[in-house]
Amino acid sequence: MKRLGFYMPIALFAGIVVYLAIGLTLDPNKLPSMLIDKPVPEFVLPAIEGFDQGLSSSDLKGKVSLVNIWGSWCVACIIEHPLLMELAKNNTITIYGIDWKDPPGAGAAWLLKEGNPYTLIGDDADGRVAIDFGVTGAPETFIADKDGRIRYKYIGPITPEVWNEIILPIVEELQR
Amino acid sequence: MIAEIGNFALILGLVLALVQAIVPWWGLKRNNPLLLQVTRRVAIAQFGFIFFSFLILTYLFVTSDFSVANVFQNSHTTKPLMYKIAGVWSNHEGSMLLWVLILALFGAILARPGSKMPEGLRIRALGIQGLIGFAFILFLVFTSNPFDRIFPTPLDGLGLNPLLQDPGLVFHPPFLYLGYVGLSTAFSLAAAGLLEGKIDRIWAGHVRPWVLSAWCFLTFGIALGSWWAYHELGWGGWWFWDPVENASFMPWLFATALFHSLRVVEKREALKTWTSLLAILAFSFSLIGTFLVRSGILTSVHAFAVDPTRGVFLLVLLTLAIGGALALFGYRAPKLKPLGSFSPISREGGIMINNLVIVSACLTVFLGTFYPLFIDALTGNKISVGAPYFNITFLPIMIPALVILGIAIALPWKRGNLKDVLYGLRYAFISALVIGTIVAWFFWTESLVAIFGVILAAWIAGATLTDLANRIRLEGPVKEVLARAIRLPKAFLGMAIAHFGVAVIVVAITGASFWRVETIGMMDIGDTLQAGDLTIKLDKAFLAREENYEKLQGEFTIWKGSEVVTTLTAQKRFYPVRGIETTEAGIKSTFWGDYYLTLGPRAKDGKLAVHFFRNPLVPWLWFGAILLVIGGGVTLIGGHRPARSGSEDETS
Numbered sequence: 001m002k003r004l005g006f007y008m009p010i011a012l013f014a015g016i017v018v019y020l021a022i023g024l025t026l027d028p029n030k031l032p033s034m035l036i037d038k039p040v041p042e043f044v045l046p047a048i049e050g051f052d053q054g055l056s057s058s059d060l061k062g063k064v065s066l067v068n069i070w071g072s073w074c075v076a077c078i079i080e081h082p083l084l085m086e087l088a089k090n091n092t093i094t095i096y097g098i099d100w101k102d103p104p105g106a107g108a109a110w111l112l113k114e115g116n117p118y119t120l121i122g123d124d125a126d127g128r129v130a131i132d133f134g135v136t137g138a139p140e141t142f143i144a145d146k147d148g149r150i151r152y153k154y155i156g157p158i159t160p161e162v163w164n165e166i167i168l169p170i171v172e173e174l175q176r
Numbered sequence: 177m178i179a180e181i182g183n184f185a186l187i188l189g190l191v192l193a194l195v196q197a198i199v200p201w202w203g204l205k206r207n208n209p210l211l212l213q214v215t216r217r218v219a220i221a222q223f224g225f226i227f228f229s230f231l232i233l234t235y236l237f238v239t240s241d242f243s244v245a246n247v248f249q250n251s252h253t254t255k256p257l258m259y260k261i262a263g264v265w266s267n268h269e270g271s272m273l274l275w276v277l278i279l280a281l282f283g284a285i286l287a288r289p290g291s292k293m294p295e296g297l298r299i300r301a302l303g304i305q306g307l308i309g310f311a312f313i314l315f316l317v318f319t320s321n322p323f324d325r326i327f328p329t330p331l332d333g334l335g336l337n338p339l340l341q342d343p344g345l346v347f348h349p350p351f352l353y354l355g356y357v358g359l360s361t362a363f364s365l366a367a368a369g370l371l372e373g374k375i376d377r378i379w380a381g382h383v384r385p386w387v388l389s390a391w392c393f394l395t396f397g398i399a400l401g402s403w404w405a406y407h408e409l410g411w412g413g414w415w416f417w418d419p420v421e422n423a424s425f426m427p428w429l430f431a432t433a434l435f436h437s438l439r440v441v442e443k444r445e446a447l448k449t450w451t452s453l454l455a456i457l458a459f460s461f462s463l464i465g466t467f468l469v470r471s472g473i474l475t476s477v478h479a480f481a482v483d484p485t486r487g488v489f490l491l492v493l494l495t496l497a498i499g500g501a502l503a504l505f506g507y508r509a510p511k512l513k514p515l516g517s518f519s520p521i522s523r524e525g526g527i528m529i530n531n532l533v534i535v536s537a538c539l540t541v542f543l544g545t546f547y548p549l550f551i552d553a554l555t556g557n558k559i560s561v562g563a564p565y566f567n568i569t570f571l572p573i574m575i576p577a578l579v580i581l582g583i584a585i586a587l588p589w590k591r592g593n594l595k596d597v598l599y600g601l602r603y604a605f606i607s608a609l610v611i612g613t614i615v616a617w618f619f620w621t622e623s624l625v626a627i628f629g630v631i632l633a634a635w636i637a638g639a640t641l642t643d644l645a646n647r648i649r650l651e652g653p654v655k656e657v658l659a660r661a662i663r664l665p666k667a668f669l670g671m672a673i674a675h676f677g678v679a680v681i682v683v684a685i686t687g688a689s690f691w692r693v694e695t696i697g698m699m700d701i702g703d704t705l706q707a708g709d710l711t712i713k714l715d716k717a718f719l720a721r722e723e724n725y726e727k728l729q730g731e732f733t734i735w736k737g738s739e740v741v742t743t744l745t746a747q748k749r750f751y752p753v754r755g756i757e758t759t760e761a762g763i764k765s766t767f768w769g770d771y772y773l774t775l776g777p778r779a780k781d782g783k784l785a786v787h788f789f790r791n792p793l794v795p796w797l798w799f800g801a802i803l804l805v806i807g808g809g810v811t812l813i814g815g816h817r818p819a820r821s822g823s824e825d826e827t828s
Contacts, residue, residue: 003510006449006505006509006510007503009456009457009502010499013502017491017494017495019546020467020491020549021491024487024491101757103757
């Protein structure tokens with residue numbers, strides 16, 4: 001019996017290895033949003049430089065929309081940008097943008113170059129509103145329903161597959 | 177072509193590591209001195225090839241060879257030379273090469289000619305060292321090869337993250353790795369000792385210098401990292417209980433416990449099983465830390481390109497290495513017999529209690545670091561454990577260790593009289609209380625814990641000085657006293673310096689945590705902000721363009737009443753190449769603490785967000801850490817020679 005005690009460390013270690021192995025299969029980036037099915041946090045954001053109108057939480061009421069968190073510094077945002085442009089051109093869905101942690105003028109310059117898919121854009125230079133949204137990084141996209149409640153959160157660039165298989169079905173469901 | 181030579185040297189290193197992992201066992205079985213000779217030579221040659229390969233990667237970085245993917249991703253032609261070199265280890269592949277290089281370096285030192293270590297122990301340890309080296313070079317070559325090419329060759333590189341362009345971070349990784357990879361020798365020697373069945377005073381005497389040197393490097397590395405975070409991140413703090421910080425802190429705690437208990441084995445031939453387990457665990461936690469950082473399982477923000485094969489590969493490595501050593505421990509440790517009696521009221525008794533406390537404290541850190549992972553695996557919920565958990569669990573657990581520290585250093589080995597020892601420490605105890613009262617009187621704070629922290633620090637310092645005074649014997653002519661002080665054994669002097677360093681760190685942590693003053697405000701030019709009895713005034717704010725960044729600069733004056741205390745300049749920098757913003761905190765260090773100021777974003781109306789900290793005693797923290805390193809170093813070089821065995825173990 002006493003001898004078995006010497007095998008305690010390895011037994012404990014075996015347990016830890018099991019957890020580490022499970023941990024490897026999990027994706028630490030896949031965070032569920034605490035805000036799902038809750039109203040969007042109250043916010044009023046000013047316009048970015050060169051634009052007249054900002055974005056506030058009351059703008060989100062009335063129709064199903066996407067709220068896209070982006071920044072001119074965000075490399076992955078360029079990946080999803082053509083898709084957002086196409087959605088805006090075809091009037092598939094209203095897209096609102098939150099320009100996250102951009103220095104003054106940088107967001108507008110970027111939109112001038114890449115094109116503007118957003119109906120309204122808010123300037124979240126200090127990232128306060130993004131914190132309320134629980135944003136972990138850009139790009140990140142929230143689906144808001146007609147009452148301005150958040151129904152889904154997607155982390156990372158929206159590819160055509162993500163759009164067709166994940167986001168579009170939810171949007172169609174909500175628009176019904 | 178040059179990159180291919182580097183790759184080839186690395187693969188030769190891999191082959192030699194395999195030879196080093198196999199030949200010793202064969203040589204021991206055949207009792208063939210030639211094969212043992214080969215093992216030692218191979219260990220040194222392996223280091224040579226890996227060092228060559230490391231030099232080549234450095235050359236590729238310095239000459240900006242962007243046909244190598246790693247150089248392209250982490251360097252840029254306009255970068256200063258120092259950061260081109262540091263770029264080698266600022267990324268996963270290059271830092272893994274550094275890791276392997278240091279492992280091979282310790283192997284080569286272990287194999288050096290003229291070592292006094294018993295040959296049986298040394299050869300077995302080299303074999304295990306070779307096995308670890310083989311596994312990690314394999315990992316490097318097949319999942320993280322730093323010499324991979326890209327085609328077509330890009331014109332310029334992506335540049336190094338500007339946050340990492342700091343002298344603190346140039347030296348931080350090499351020292352950190354010297355520390356926790358250095359613990360591999362303790363691991364190998366423990367496994368070798370268990371295999372041989374000889375965990376005794378000779379063994380302990382040979383292991384201790386390795387642990388102590390690794391501990392010194394680790395202490396310095398952690399302190400540099402903390403210093404960097406404090407100066408570069410601009411969050412006003414110096415320790416955040418981040419998983420990556422904890423990954424280096426846990427091996428440090430184990431190493432601290434380990435070299436104390438090695439002393440007990442050396443002096444009293446007791447705590448043998450415990451010590452061998454600690455030696456295995458110290459390096460095991462280095463390995464777990466490496467896994468944690470490299471596999472991406474605990475990366476909190478944005479782990480964009482984490483390769484899942486790396487995680488699996490590392491987990492298999494870690495399971496084999498730690499599992500193998502612990503299985504060996506389970507099989508062999510019951511056969512270790514302690515010699516002599518073990519009395520709780522003795523130096524070894526005090527060290528034992530301190531060991532238990534440090535290990536429990538380390539386990540709370542482990543639990544906090546891995547708890548999110550356990551919860552995720554069990555329930556799928558994502559949670560995070562923050563600083564509050566660590567502060568309320570780790571710190572109280574450490575308190576008894578610090579109280580006992582003062583008593584344990586005064587206790588003799590074997591058996592002591594607690595009453596005598598406590599009576600001998602009466603001045604230390606009284607002066608600690610007096611200092612606590614004085615601090616409470618002049619700097620009253622709501623928190624009694626703060627006052628307790630000061631008393632604790634004064635107690636450790638007082639007990640250390642009392643012990644020092646007793647050793648020197650403060651009697652007779654001053655000349656003789658001084659002569660006795662100079663003749664003090666270096667091992668003792670080193671211990672006293674390090675323990676005094678602990679006292680300095682305790683008071684620094686207390687001061688910086690409980691007497692900190694902090695204010696945030698929006699300021700226009702000419703505005704003032706109040707922080708305790710200090711007034712902060714914004715004199716000047718402007719935007720400017722520098723060579724590779726744009727900056728927003730604010731210049732401030734700090735007033736105390738009508739007197740100027742200091743001026744501070746803080747910046748916010750934007751680097752367009754990487755799209756990254758950094759904060760350059762304005763810091764003014766004085767003996768009693770730092771004035772620390774950072775800029776937030778500029779609002780629409782032109783006002784600046786300003787965050788000001790008065791961080792008392794933070795410089796003491798760096799000073800205390802330096803005392804720890806000096807103390808360890810003095811003990812190490814201080815002529816403390818391992819106990820010699822008879823002659824039968826000495827074949828060389």
